[in-house]
Amino acid sequence: MRLEDEIQQKEFKDDYNKAVVNILFTQSYIVTKQNSLFKPFGLSPEQYNVLRILRGQNGNPITVSSIQDRMLNKMSNASRLVEKLKQKGLVLREECPVDRRQVDIMITEKGLQLLNQLQTEILNQNIRLIKLDNEEVSQLNFLLDKLRG
Amino acid sequence: MRLEDEIQQKEFKDDYNKAVVNILFTQSYIVTKQNSLFKPFGLSPEQYNVLRILRGQNGNPITVSSIQDRMLNKMSNASRLVEKLKQKGLVLREECPVDRRQVDIMITEKGLQLLNQLQTEILNQNIRLIKLDNEEVSQLNFLLDKLRG
DNA sequence: TTGTATTAAATGTATATACATGCAAATGCT
DNA sequence: AGCATTTGCATGTATATACATTTAATACAA
Structure with a gap:
Protein backbone atom coordinates (compact mmCIF):
# COMPACT_ATOMS: atom_id res chain seq x y z
CA MET A 1 0.00 0.00 0.00
CA GLY A 42 8.81 -12.31 27.89
CA LEU A 43 11.42 -10.91 25.52
CA SER A 44 11.64 -7.58 23.72
CA PRO A 45 13.06 -7.42 20.18
CA GLU A 46 16.27 -5.83 21.46
CA GLN A 47 16.72 -8.48 24.14
CA TYR A 48 16.27 -11.13 21.46
CA ASN A 49 18.88 -9.41 19.35
CA VAL A 50 21.40 -9.41 22.20
CA LEU A 51 20.81 -13.12 22.76
CA ARG A 52 21.46 -13.75 19.07
CA ILE A 53 24.72 -11.81 19.25
CA LEU A 54 25.78 -13.94 22.22
CA ARG A 55 24.88 -17.18 20.48
CA GLY A 56 26.98 -16.06 17.52
CA GLN A 57 30.00 -16.21 19.82
CA ASN A 58 29.78 -20.00 19.98
CA GLY A 59 30.56 -20.21 23.65
CA ASN A 60 33.19 -17.46 23.75
CA PRO A 61 32.53 -14.56 26.10
CA ILE A 62 32.05 -11.06 24.72
CA THR A 63 32.31 -7.69 26.46
CA VAL A 64 29.45 -5.25 26.95
CA SER A 65 30.96 -2.74 24.53
CA SER A 66 31.35 -5.37 21.81
CA ILE A 67 27.67 -6.19 22.21
CA GLN A 68 26.89 -2.49 21.87
CA ASP A 69 28.89 -2.31 18.63
CA ARG A 70 26.90 -5.12 17.09
CA MET A 71 23.49 -3.98 18.21
CA LEU A 72 21.07 -2.66 15.65
CA ASN A 73 20.51 0.46 17.67
CA LYS A 74 23.89 2.02 18.36
CA MET A 75 22.52 4.35 21.02
CA SER A 76 20.91 1.61 23.02
CA ASN A 77 22.15 0.65 26.43
CA ALA A 78 23.75 -2.76 26.35
CA SER A 79 24.61 -2.61 30.03
CA ARG A 80 20.98 -2.41 31.12
CA LEU A 81 19.75 -4.93 28.55
CA VAL A 82 22.30 -7.44 29.78
CA GLU A 83 21.14 -6.84 33.34
CA LYS A 84 17.55 -7.69 32.32
CA LEU A 85 18.68 -10.86 30.60
CA LYS A 86 20.73 -11.87 33.62
CA GLN A 87 17.72 -11.48 35.89
CA LYS A 88 15.91 -13.95 33.65
CA GLY A 89 18.82 -16.38 33.82
CA LEU A 90 19.48 -16.12 30.10
CA VAL A 91 23.07 -14.81 30.35
CA LEU A 92 26.06 -14.96 32.68
CA ARG A 93 28.13 -11.92 33.56
CA GLU A 94 31.59 -12.04 35.06
CA GLU A 95 34.56 -9.77 35.51
CA CYS A 96 37.15 -10.09 32.76
CA PRO A 97 40.37 -11.44 34.30
CA VAL A 98 42.65 -9.62 31.85
CA ASP A 99 41.09 -6.18 32.24
CA ARG A 100 38.97 -5.63 35.29
CA ARG A 101 37.13 -2.73 33.68
CA GLN A 102 35.54 -5.12 31.23
CA VAL A 103 32.72 -7.56 31.85
CA ASP A 104 32.47 -10.86 30.00
CA ILE A 105 29.00 -11.96 28.95
CA MET A 106 27.96 -15.46 27.90
CA ILE A 107 24.63 -16.97 26.98
CA THR A 108 23.35 -19.75 29.27
CA GLU A 109 21.87 -23.10 28.30
CA LYS A 110 18.47 -21.66 29.18
CA GLY A 111 19.13 -18.75 26.83
CA LEU A 112 20.09 -21.08 24.01
CA GLN A 113 16.96 -23.15 24.51
CA LEU A 114 14.77 -20.04 24.38
CA LEU A 115 16.44 -18.96 21.15
CA ASN A 116 15.90 -22.36 19.58
CA GLN A 117 12.26 -22.26 20.56
CA LEU A 118 11.85 -18.84 18.94
CA GLN A 119 14.03 -19.29 15.88
CA THR A 120 11.63 -21.12 13.58
CA GLU A 121 8.76 -18.81 14.39
CA ILE A 122 10.86 -15.73 13.71
CA LEU A 123 12.26 -17.00 10.45
CA ASN A 124 8.80 -17.87 9.20
CA GLN A 125 7.26 -14.62 10.34
CA ASN A 126 10.01 -12.59 8.67
CA ILE A 127 9.33 -14.30 5.36
CA ARG A 128 5.60 -13.65 5.72
CA LEU A 129 6.14 -9.99 6.68
CA ILE A 130 8.09 -9.14 3.53
CA LYS A 131 5.68 -9.38 0.65
CA LEU A 132 8.32 -9.41 -2.07
CA ASP A 133 9.64 -12.12 -4.37
CA ASN A 134 13.23 -13.37 -4.23
CA GLU A 135 14.47 -10.98 -6.87
CA GLU A 136 12.88 -7.98 -5.17
CA VAL A 137 14.10 -8.73 -1.66
CA SER A 138 17.64 -9.11 -2.93
CA GLN A 139 17.31 -5.76 -4.70
CA LEU A 140 15.98 -4.20 -1.46
CA ASN A 141 19.00 -5.41 0.49
CA PHE A 142 21.31 -4.02 -2.16
CA LEU A 143 19.63 -0.61 -2.00
CA LEU A 144 19.61 -0.41 1.80
CA ASP A 145 23.28 -1.39 2.01
CA LYS A 146 24.15 1.21 -0.61
CA LEU A 147 21.90 3.89 0.93
CA ARG A 148 24.00 4.10 4.11
CA GLY A 149 27.19 4.55 2.08
CA MET B 1 28.54 -0.81 3.55
CA GLY B 42 14.31 21.06 21.55
CA LEU B 43 12.25 18.72 19.38
CA SER B 44 12.26 14.95 19.04
CA PRO B 45 11.66 13.33 15.63
CA GLU B 46 8.16 12.25 16.68
CA GLN B 47 7.27 15.72 17.94
CA TYR B 48 8.43 17.12 14.60
CA ASN B 49 6.27 14.59 12.81
CA VAL B 50 3.18 15.61 14.79
CA LEU B 51 3.83 19.26 13.97
CA ARG B 52 4.03 18.36 10.29
CA ILE B 53 0.73 16.52 10.49
CA LEU B 54 -0.85 19.60 12.05
CA ARG B 55 0.56 21.92 9.42
CA GLY B 56 -0.87 19.62 6.77
CA GLN B 57 -4.31 20.55 8.08
CA ASN B 58 -3.95 24.10 6.77
CA GLY B 59 -5.50 25.69 9.80
CA ASN B 60 -8.23 23.13 10.38
CA PRO B 61 -8.23 21.42 13.76
CA ILE B 62 -7.65 17.69 14.02
CA THR B 63 -8.45 15.27 16.83
CA VAL B 64 -5.91 13.34 18.87
CA SER B 65 -7.00 10.02 17.37
CA SER B 66 -6.61 11.35 13.82
CA ILE B 67 -3.08 12.38 14.68
CA GLN B 68 -2.43 8.90 16.03
CA ASP B 69 -3.68 7.36 12.76
CA ARG B 70 -1.24 9.40 10.73
CA MET B 71 1.77 8.94 12.94
CA LEU B 72 4.63 6.83 11.73
CA ASN B 73 4.57 4.79 14.86
CA LYS B 74 1.06 3.45 15.36
CA MET B 75 1.66 2.44 18.95
CA SER B 76 2.95 5.80 19.99
CA ASN B 77 1.02 8.01 22.38
CA ALA B 78 -0.33 11.05 20.58
CA SER B 79 -2.00 12.33 23.74
CA ARG B 80 1.28 12.72 25.60
CA LEU B 81 3.17 14.08 22.59
CA VAL B 82 0.54 16.77 22.12
CA GLU B 83 0.86 17.66 25.80
CA LYS B 84 4.61 18.19 25.37
CA LEU B 85 4.05 20.39 22.32
CA LYS B 86 1.44 22.41 24.17
CA GLN B 87 3.87 23.05 27.02
CA LYS B 88 6.24 24.51 24.45
CA GLY B 89 3.51 26.71 23.00
CA LEU B 90 3.66 24.98 19.62
CA VAL B 91 0.06 23.73 19.57
CA LEU B 92 -3.36 24.65 20.93
CA ARG B 93 -5.71 22.12 22.46
CA GLU B 94 -9.40 22.71 23.00
CA GLU B 95 -12.52 20.70 23.64
CA CYS B 96 -14.43 19.85 20.48
CA PRO B 97 -17.80 21.59 20.59
CA VAL B 98 -19.59 18.86 18.60
CA ASP B 99 -18.34 15.92 20.64
CA ARG B 100 -16.96 16.70 24.06
CA ARG B 101 -14.99 13.47 24.17
CA GLN B 102 -12.79 14.74 21.37
CA VAL B 103 -10.03 17.30 21.61
CA ASP B 104 -9.22 19.61 18.72
CA ILE B 105 -5.55 20.31 18.13
CA MET B 106 -4.14 23.15 16.05
CA ILE B 107 -0.61 24.33 15.36
CA THR B 108 0.26 27.83 16.60
CA GLU B 109 2.09 30.57 14.73
CA LYS B 110 5.14 29.73 16.85
CA GLY B 111 4.86 26.10 15.77
CA LEU B 112 4.66 27.09 12.11
CA GLN B 113 7.71 29.31 12.45
CA LEU B 114 9.70 26.51 14.04
CA LEU B 115 8.72 24.16 11.22
CA ASN B 116 9.77 26.69 8.59
CA GLN B 117 13.09 27.14 10.31
CA LEU B 118 13.68 23.39 10.31
CA GLN B 119 12.25 22.50 6.93
CA THR B 120 15.18 23.38 4.67
CA GLU B 121 17.69 21.71 6.95
CA ILE B 122 15.65 18.53 7.11
CA LEU B 123 15.06 18.33 3.38
CA ASN B 124 18.75 18.79 2.68
CA GLN B 125 19.84 16.34 5.32
CA ASN B 126 17.43 13.70 4.04
CA ILE B 127 18.90 13.98 0.56
CA ARG B 128 22.43 13.70 1.96
CA LEU B 129 21.52 10.70 4.13
CA ILE B 130 20.27 8.58 1.25
CA LYS B 131 23.27 7.78 -0.88
CA LEU B 132 21.31 6.59 -3.90
CA ASP B 133 20.66 8.12 -7.31
CA ASN B 134 17.19 9.15 -8.50
CA GLU B 135 16.47 5.87 -10.18
CA GLU B 136 17.49 3.86 -7.11
CA VAL B 137 15.55 5.88 -4.56
CA SER B 138 12.40 5.58 -6.61
CA GLN B 139 12.96 1.81 -6.79
CA LEU B 140 13.46 1.72 -3.01
CA ASN B 141 10.15 3.46 -2.41
CA PHE B 142 8.42 1.04 -4.74
CA LEU B 143 9.86 -1.94 -2.88
CA LEU B 144 9.03 -0.61 0.60
CA ASP B 145 5.45 0.20 -0.42
CA LYS B 146 5.06 -3.27 -1.92
CA LEU B 147 6.78 -5.01 1.03
CA ARG B 148 4.01 -4.06 3.47
CA GLY B 149 1.36 -5.45 1.15
C1' DT C 1 56.48 6.85 39.96
C1' DT C 2 53.20 10.16 39.88
C1' DG C 3 49.84 12.71 37.65
C1' DT C 4 46.91 12.93 33.46
C1' DA C 5 44.26 11.01 30.01
C1' DT C 6 41.64 7.32 28.24
C1' DT C 7 38.63 3.46 28.42
C1' DA C 8 34.73 0.26 30.11
C1' DA C 9 30.79 -0.06 32.36
C1' DA C 10 27.21 1.65 35.30
C1' DT C 11 23.98 5.13 36.55
C1' DG C 12 20.86 9.28 36.23
C1' DT C 13 17.34 11.80 33.72
C1' DA C 14 14.23 12.90 30.02
C1' DT C 15 11.67 11.21 26.33
C1' DA C 16 9.33 7.66 23.73
C1' DT C 17 7.13 3.12 23.01
C1' DA C 18 3.89 -0.77 24.18
C1' DC C 19 0.04 -1.91 26.20
C1' DA C 20 -3.48 -2.10 29.96
C1' DT C 21 -6.80 0.35 32.41
C1' DG C 22 -9.84 4.16 33.79
C1' DC C 23 -13.32 7.56 32.93
C1' DA C 24 -16.54 10.48 30.81
C1' DA C 25 -19.28 11.32 26.74
C1' DA C 26 -21.81 9.50 23.08
C1' DT C 27 -24.39 5.83 20.82
C1' DG C 28 -27.59 2.16 20.37
C1' DC C 29 -31.05 -0.87 21.92
C1' DT C 30 -35.35 -2.10 24.16
C1' DA D 1 -36.21 7.10 29.16
C1' DG D 2 -32.98 3.69 31.04
C1' DC D 3 -29.06 0.88 30.62
C1' DA D 4 -25.31 -1.51 28.23
C1' DT D 5 -21.78 -0.78 24.81
C1' DT D 6 -18.59 1.83 22.34
C1' DT D 7 -15.60 5.70 21.57
C1' DG D 8 -12.01 9.29 22.61
C1' DC D 9 -8.74 10.57 25.47
C1' DA D 10 -5.89 10.41 29.66
C1' DT D 11 -3.08 7.90 32.77
C1' DG D 12 -0.24 4.08 34.87
C1' DT D 13 3.60 0.91 34.37
C1' DA D 14 7.37 -1.44 32.19
C1' DT D 15 10.77 -1.23 28.79
C1' DA D 16 13.78 1.11 25.60
C1' DT D 17 16.29 5.13 23.67
C1' DA D 18 19.35 9.31 23.89
C1' DC D 19 22.73 11.34 26.09
C1' DA D 20 25.33 13.25 30.16
C1' DT D 21 27.82 12.06 34.16
C1' DT D 22 30.24 9.01 37.40
C1' DT D 23 33.42 5.52 38.94
C1' DA D 24 36.97 2.44 38.56
C1' DA D 25 40.80 0.45 35.99
C1' DT D 26 44.30 0.95 32.75
C1' DA D 27 47.64 3.34 29.65
C1' DC D 28 50.91 6.65 29.09
C1' DA D 29 53.91 10.65 29.51
C1' DA D 30 56.74 13.71 32.36
Whole structure:
Protein backbone atom coordinates (compact mmCIF):
# COMPACT_ATOMS: atom_id res chain seq x y z
CA MET A 1 0.00 0.00 0.00
CA ARG A 2 1.27 3.44 -0.89
CA LEU A 3 2.82 5.28 2.03
CA GLU A 4 0.87 8.42 1.11
CA ASP A 5 -2.39 6.54 1.65
CA GLU A 6 -1.32 4.81 4.84
CA ILE A 7 -0.40 8.00 6.62
CA GLN A 8 -2.88 10.17 4.71
CA GLN A 9 -0.28 12.56 3.36
CA LYS A 10 -0.87 14.13 0.00
CA GLU A 11 2.65 14.06 -1.35
CA PHE A 12 6.32 14.35 -0.46
CA LYS A 13 8.78 17.03 -1.52
CA ASP A 14 10.80 14.45 -3.41
CA ASP A 15 11.58 10.73 -3.46
CA TYR A 16 14.45 11.13 -0.99
CA ASN A 17 12.19 12.61 1.63
CA LYS A 18 9.57 10.01 0.96
CA ALA A 19 12.23 7.32 1.36
CA VAL A 20 13.19 8.56 4.81
CA VAL A 21 9.60 8.46 6.02
CA ASN A 22 9.06 5.15 4.24
CA ILE A 23 11.93 3.52 6.14
CA LEU A 24 10.70 4.83 9.50
CA PHE A 25 7.16 3.67 8.78
CA THR A 26 8.26 0.24 7.56
CA GLN A 27 10.43 -0.26 10.62
CA SER A 28 7.42 0.44 12.83
CA TYR A 29 5.38 -2.07 10.80
CA ILE A 30 8.00 -4.74 11.42
CA VAL A 31 8.67 -4.01 15.09
CA THR A 32 4.96 -4.06 15.90
CA LYS A 33 4.67 -7.59 14.49
CA GLN A 34 7.85 -8.71 16.21
CA ASN A 35 6.63 -7.44 19.54
CA SER A 36 3.54 -9.59 19.50
CA LEU A 37 5.61 -12.64 18.62
CA PHE A 38 8.11 -12.04 21.44
CA LYS A 39 5.53 -11.05 24.02
CA PRO A 40 4.53 -14.58 25.17
CA PHE A 41 8.20 -15.37 25.74
CA GLY A 42 8.81 -12.31 27.89
CA LEU A 43 11.42 -10.91 25.52
CA SER A 44 11.64 -7.58 23.72
CA PRO A 45 13.06 -7.42 20.18
CA GLU A 46 16.27 -5.83 21.46
CA GLN A 47 16.72 -8.48 24.14
CA TYR A 48 16.27 -11.13 21.46
CA ASN A 49 18.88 -9.41 19.35
CA VAL A 50 21.40 -9.41 22.20
CA LEU A 51 20.81 -13.12 22.76
CA ARG A 52 21.46 -13.75 19.07
CA ILE A 53 24.72 -11.81 19.25
CA LEU A 54 25.78 -13.94 22.22
CA ARG A 55 24.88 -17.18 20.48
CA GLY A 56 26.98 -16.06 17.52
CA GLN A 57 30.00 -16.21 19.82
CA ASN A 58 29.78 -20.00 19.98
CA GLY A 59 30.56 -20.21 23.65
CA ASN A 60 33.19 -17.46 23.75
CA PRO A 61 32.53 -14.56 26.10
CA ILE A 62 32.05 -11.06 24.72
CA THR A 63 32.31 -7.69 26.46
CA VAL A 64 29.45 -5.25 26.95
CA SER A 65 30.96 -2.74 24.53
CA SER A 66 31.35 -5.37 21.81
CA ILE A 67 27.67 -6.19 22.21
CA GLN A 68 26.89 -2.49 21.87
CA ASP A 69 28.89 -2.31 18.63
CA ARG A 70 26.90 -5.12 17.09
CA MET A 71 23.49 -3.98 18.21
CA LEU A 72 21.07 -2.66 15.65
CA ASN A 73 20.51 0.46 17.67
CA LYS A 74 23.89 2.02 18.36
CA MET A 75 22.52 4.35 21.02
CA SER A 76 20.91 1.61 23.02
CA ASN A 77 22.15 0.65 26.43
CA ALA A 78 23.75 -2.76 26.35
CA SER A 79 24.61 -2.61 30.03
CA ARG A 80 20.98 -2.41 31.12
CA LEU A 81 19.75 -4.93 28.55
CA VAL A 82 22.30 -7.44 29.78
CA GLU A 83 21.14 -6.84 33.34
CA LYS A 84 17.55 -7.69 32.32
CA LEU A 85 18.68 -10.86 30.60
CA LYS A 86 20.73 -11.87 33.62
CA GLN A 87 17.72 -11.48 35.89
CA LYS A 88 15.91 -13.95 33.65
CA GLY A 89 18.82 -16.38 33.82
CA LEU A 90 19.48 -16.12 30.10
CA VAL A 91 23.07 -14.81 30.35
CA LEU A 92 26.06 -14.96 32.68
CA ARG A 93 28.13 -11.92 33.56
CA GLU A 94 31.59 -12.04 35.06
CA GLU A 95 34.56 -9.77 35.51
CA CYS A 96 37.15 -10.09 32.76
CA PRO A 97 40.37 -11.44 34.30
CA VAL A 98 42.65 -9.62 31.85
CA ASP A 99 41.09 -6.18 32.24
CA ARG A 100 38.97 -5.63 35.29
CA ARG A 101 37.13 -2.73 33.68
CA GLN A 102 35.54 -5.12 31.23
CA VAL A 103 32.72 -7.56 31.85
CA ASP A 104 32.47 -10.86 30.00
CA ILE A 105 29.00 -11.96 28.95
CA MET A 106 27.96 -15.46 27.90
CA ILE A 107 24.63 -16.97 26.98
CA THR A 108 23.35 -19.75 29.27
CA GLU A 109 21.87 -23.10 28.30
CA LYS A 110 18.47 -21.66 29.18
CA GLY A 111 19.13 -18.75 26.83
CA LEU A 112 20.09 -21.08 24.01
CA GLN A 113 16.96 -23.15 24.51
CA LEU A 114 14.77 -20.04 24.38
CA LEU A 115 16.44 -18.96 21.15
CA ASN A 116 15.90 -22.36 19.58
CA GLN A 117 12.26 -22.26 20.56
CA LEU A 118 11.85 -18.84 18.94
CA GLN A 119 14.03 -19.29 15.88
CA THR A 120 11.63 -21.12 13.58
CA GLU A 121 8.76 -18.81 14.39
CA ILE A 122 10.86 -15.73 13.71
CA LEU A 123 12.26 -17.00 10.45
CA ASN A 124 8.80 -17.87 9.20
CA GLN A 125 7.26 -14.62 10.34
CA ASN A 126 10.01 -12.59 8.67
CA ILE A 127 9.33 -14.30 5.36
CA ARG A 128 5.60 -13.65 5.72
CA LEU A 129 6.14 -9.99 6.68
CA ILE A 130 8.09 -9.14 3.53
CA LYS A 131 5.68 -9.38 0.65
CA LEU A 132 8.32 -9.41 -2.07
CA ASP A 133 9.64 -12.12 -4.37
CA ASN A 134 13.23 -13.37 -4.23
CA GLU A 135 14.47 -10.98 -6.87
CA GLU A 136 12.88 -7.98 -5.17
CA VAL A 137 14.10 -8.73 -1.66
CA SER A 138 17.64 -9.11 -2.93
CA GLN A 139 17.31 -5.76 -4.70
CA LEU A 140 15.98 -4.20 -1.46
CA ASN A 141 19.00 -5.41 0.49
CA PHE A 142 21.31 -4.02 -2.16
CA LEU A 143 19.63 -0.61 -2.00
CA LEU A 144 19.61 -0.41 1.80
CA ASP A 145 23.28 -1.39 2.01
CA LYS A 146 24.15 1.21 -0.61
CA LEU A 147 21.90 3.89 0.93
CA ARG A 148 24.00 4.10 4.11
CA GLY A 149 27.19 4.55 2.08
CA MET B 1 28.54 -0.81 3.55
CA ARG B 2 27.30 -4.36 3.79
CA LEU B 3 25.06 -4.98 6.81
CA GLU B 4 27.01 -8.12 7.65
CA ASP B 5 30.16 -6.04 8.11
CA GLU B 6 28.49 -3.23 10.03
CA ILE B 7 27.04 -5.50 12.69
CA GLN B 8 29.78 -8.12 12.38
CA GLN B 9 27.45 -10.95 11.56
CA LYS B 10 28.73 -13.71 9.30
CA GLU B 11 25.60 -14.36 7.29
CA PHE B 12 21.81 -14.45 7.39
CA LYS B 13 19.52 -17.44 6.96
CA ASP B 14 18.07 -15.90 3.80
CA ASP B 15 17.50 -12.54 2.11
CA TYR B 16 14.14 -12.08 3.84
CA ASN B 17 15.68 -12.29 7.27
CA LYS B 18 18.51 -10.03 6.20
CA ALA B 19 15.95 -7.53 4.90
CA VAL B 20 14.19 -7.37 8.28
CA VAL B 21 17.43 -6.62 10.10
CA ASN B 22 18.50 -4.26 7.33
CA ILE B 23 15.36 -2.15 7.73
CA LEU B 24 15.75 -1.97 11.52
CA PHE B 25 19.41 -1.02 11.20
CA THR B 26 18.78 1.59 8.51
CA GLN B 27 15.99 3.15 10.56
CA SER B 28 18.41 3.53 13.47
CA TYR B 29 20.97 5.11 11.11
CA ILE B 30 18.40 7.70 10.02
CA VAL B 31 16.90 8.45 13.44
CA THR B 32 20.35 8.98 14.96
CA LYS B 33 21.12 11.66 12.38
CA GLN B 34 17.67 13.23 12.75
CA ASN B 35 18.06 13.42 16.50
CA SER B 36 21.19 15.52 16.28
CA LEU B 37 19.53 17.89 13.84
CA PHE B 38 16.44 18.32 16.05
CA LYS B 39 18.33 18.54 19.33
CA PRO B 40 19.21 22.27 19.17
CA PHE B 41 15.54 23.05 18.54
CA GLY B 42 14.31 21.06 21.55
CA LEU B 43 12.25 18.72 19.38
CA SER B 44 12.26 14.95 19.04
CA PRO B 45 11.66 13.33 15.63
CA GLU B 46 8.16 12.25 16.68
CA GLN B 47 7.27 15.72 17.94
CA TYR B 48 8.43 17.12 14.60
CA ASN B 49 6.27 14.59 12.81
CA VAL B 50 3.18 15.61 14.79
CA LEU B 51 3.83 19.26 13.97
CA ARG B 52 4.03 18.36 10.29
CA ILE B 53 0.73 16.52 10.49
CA LEU B 54 -0.85 19.60 12.05
CA ARG B 55 0.56 21.92 9.42
CA GLY B 56 -0.87 19.62 6.77
CA GLN B 57 -4.31 20.55 8.08
CA ASN B 58 -3.95 24.10 6.77
CA GLY B 59 -5.50 25.69 9.80
CA ASN B 60 -8.23 23.13 10.38
CA PRO B 61 -8.23 21.42 13.76
CA ILE B 62 -7.65 17.69 14.02
CA THR B 63 -8.45 15.27 16.83
CA VAL B 64 -5.91 13.34 18.87
CA SER B 65 -7.00 10.02 17.37
CA SER B 66 -6.61 11.35 13.82
CA ILE B 67 -3.08 12.38 14.68
CA GLN B 68 -2.43 8.90 16.03
CA ASP B 69 -3.68 7.36 12.76
CA ARG B 70 -1.24 9.40 10.73
CA MET B 71 1.77 8.94 12.94
CA LEU B 72 4.63 6.83 11.73
CA ASN B 73 4.57 4.79 14.86
CA LYS B 74 1.06 3.45 15.36
CA MET B 75 1.66 2.44 18.95
CA SER B 76 2.95 5.80 19.99
CA ASN B 77 1.02 8.01 22.38
CA ALA B 78 -0.33 11.05 20.58
CA SER B 79 -2.00 12.33 23.74
CA ARG B 80 1.28 12.72 25.60
CA LEU B 81 3.17 14.08 22.59
CA VAL B 82 0.54 16.77 22.12
CA GLU B 83 0.86 17.66 25.80
CA LYS B 84 4.61 18.19 25.37
CA LEU B 85 4.05 20.39 22.32
CA LYS B 86 1.44 22.41 24.17
CA GLN B 87 3.87 23.05 27.02
CA LYS B 88 6.24 24.51 24.45
CA GLY B 89 3.51 26.71 23.00
CA LEU B 90 3.66 24.98 19.62
CA VAL B 91 0.06 23.73 19.57
CA LEU B 92 -3.36 24.65 20.93
CA ARG B 93 -5.71 22.12 22.46
CA GLU B 94 -9.40 22.71 23.00
CA GLU B 95 -12.52 20.70 23.64
CA CYS B 96 -14.43 19.85 20.48
CA PRO B 97 -17.80 21.59 20.59
CA VAL B 98 -19.59 18.86 18.60
CA ASP B 99 -18.34 15.92 20.64
CA ARG B 100 -16.96 16.70 24.06
CA ARG B 101 -14.99 13.47 24.17
CA GLN B 102 -12.79 14.74 21.37
CA VAL B 103 -10.03 17.30 21.61
CA ASP B 104 -9.22 19.61 18.72
CA ILE B 105 -5.55 20.31 18.13
CA MET B 106 -4.14 23.15 16.05
CA ILE B 107 -0.61 24.33 15.36
CA THR B 108 0.26 27.83 16.60
CA GLU B 109 2.09 30.57 14.73
CA LYS B 110 5.14 29.73 16.85
CA GLY B 111 4.86 26.10 15.77
CA LEU B 112 4.66 27.09 12.11
CA GLN B 113 7.71 29.31 12.45
CA LEU B 114 9.70 26.51 14.04
CA LEU B 115 8.72 24.16 11.22
CA ASN B 116 9.77 26.69 8.59
CA GLN B 117 13.09 27.14 10.31
CA LEU B 118 13.68 23.39 10.31
CA GLN B 119 12.25 22.50 6.93
CA THR B 120 15.18 23.38 4.67
CA GLU B 121 17.69 21.71 6.95
CA ILE B 122 15.65 18.53 7.11
CA LEU B 123 15.06 18.33 3.38
CA ASN B 124 18.75 18.79 2.68
CA GLN B 125 19.84 16.34 5.32
CA ASN B 126 17.43 13.70 4.04
CA ILE B 127 18.90 13.98 0.56
CA ARG B 128 22.43 13.70 1.96
CA LEU B 129 21.52 10.70 4.13
CA ILE B 130 20.27 8.58 1.25
CA LYS B 131 23.27 7.78 -0.88
CA LEU B 132 21.31 6.59 -3.90
CA ASP B 133 20.66 8.12 -7.31
CA ASN B 134 17.19 9.15 -8.50
CA GLU B 135 16.47 5.87 -10.18
CA GLU B 136 17.49 3.86 -7.11
CA VAL B 137 15.55 5.88 -4.56
CA SER B 138 12.40 5.58 -6.61
CA GLN B 139 12.96 1.81 -6.79
CA LEU B 140 13.46 1.72 -3.01
CA ASN B 141 10.15 3.46 -2.41
CA PHE B 142 8.42 1.04 -4.74
CA LEU B 143 9.86 -1.94 -2.88
CA LEU B 144 9.03 -0.61 0.60
CA ASP B 145 5.45 0.20 -0.42
CA LYS B 146 5.06 -3.27 -1.92
CA LEU B 147 6.78 -5.01 1.03
CA ARG B 148 4.01 -4.06 3.47
CA GLY B 149 1.36 -5.45 1.15
C1' DT C 1 56.48 6.85 39.96
C1' DT C 2 53.20 10.16 39.88
C1' DG C 3 49.84 12.71 37.65
C1' DT C 4 46.91 12.93 33.46
C1' DA C 5 44.26 11.01 30.01
C1' DT C 6 41.64 7.32 28.24
C1' DT C 7 38.63 3.46 28.42
C1' DA C 8 34.73 0.26 30.11
C1' DA C 9 30.79 -0.06 32.36
C1' DA C 10 27.21 1.65 35.30
C1' DT C 11 23.98 5.13 36.55
C1' DG C 12 20.86 9.28 36.23
C1' DT C 13 17.34 11.80 33.72
C1' DA C 14 14.23 12.90 30.02
C1' DT C 15 11.67 11.21 26.33
C1' DA C 16 9.33 7.66 23.73
C1' DT C 17 7.13 3.12 23.01
C1' DA C 18 3.89 -0.77 24.18
C1' DC C 19 0.04 -1.91 26.20
C1' DA C 20 -3.48 -2.10 29.96
C1' DT C 21 -6.80 0.35 32.41
C1' DG C 22 -9.84 4.16 33.79
C1' DC C 23 -13.32 7.56 32.93
C1' DA C 24 -16.54 10.48 30.81
C1' DA C 25 -19.28 11.32 26.74
C1' DA C 26 -21.81 9.50 23.08
C1' DT C 27 -24.39 5.83 20.82
C1' DG C 28 -27.59 2.16 20.37
C1' DC C 29 -31.05 -0.87 21.92
C1' DT C 30 -35.35 -2.10 24.16
C1' DA D 1 -36.21 7.10 29.16
C1' DG D 2 -32.98 3.69 31.04
C1' DC D 3 -29.06 0.88 30.62
C1' DA D 4 -25.31 -1.51 28.23
C1' DT D 5 -21.78 -0.78 24.81
C1' DT D 6 -18.59 1.83 22.34
C1' DT D 7 -15.60 5.70 21.57
C1' DG D 8 -12.01 9.29 22.61
C1' DC D 9 -8.74 10.57 25.47
C1' DA D 10 -5.89 10.41 29.66
C1' DT D 11 -3.08 7.90 32.77
C1' DG D 12 -0.24 4.08 34.87
C1' DT D 13 3.60 0.91 34.37
C1' DA D 14 7.37 -1.44 32.19
C1' DT D 15 10.77 -1.23 28.79
C1' DA D 16 13.78 1.11 25.60
C1' DT D 17 16.29 5.13 23.67
C1' DA D 18 19.35 9.31 23.89
C1' DC D 19 22.73 11.34 26.09
C1' DA D 20 25.33 13.25 30.16
C1' DT D 21 27.82 12.06 34.16
C1' DT D 22 30.24 9.01 37.40
C1' DT D 23 33.42 5.52 38.94
C1' DA D 24 36.97 2.44 38.56
C1' DA D 25 40.80 0.45 35.99
C1' DT D 26 44.30 0.95 32.75
C1' DA D 27 47.64 3.34 29.65
C1' DC D 28 50.91 6.65 29.09
C1' DA D 29 53.91 10.65 29.51
C1' DA D 30 56.74 13.71 32.36
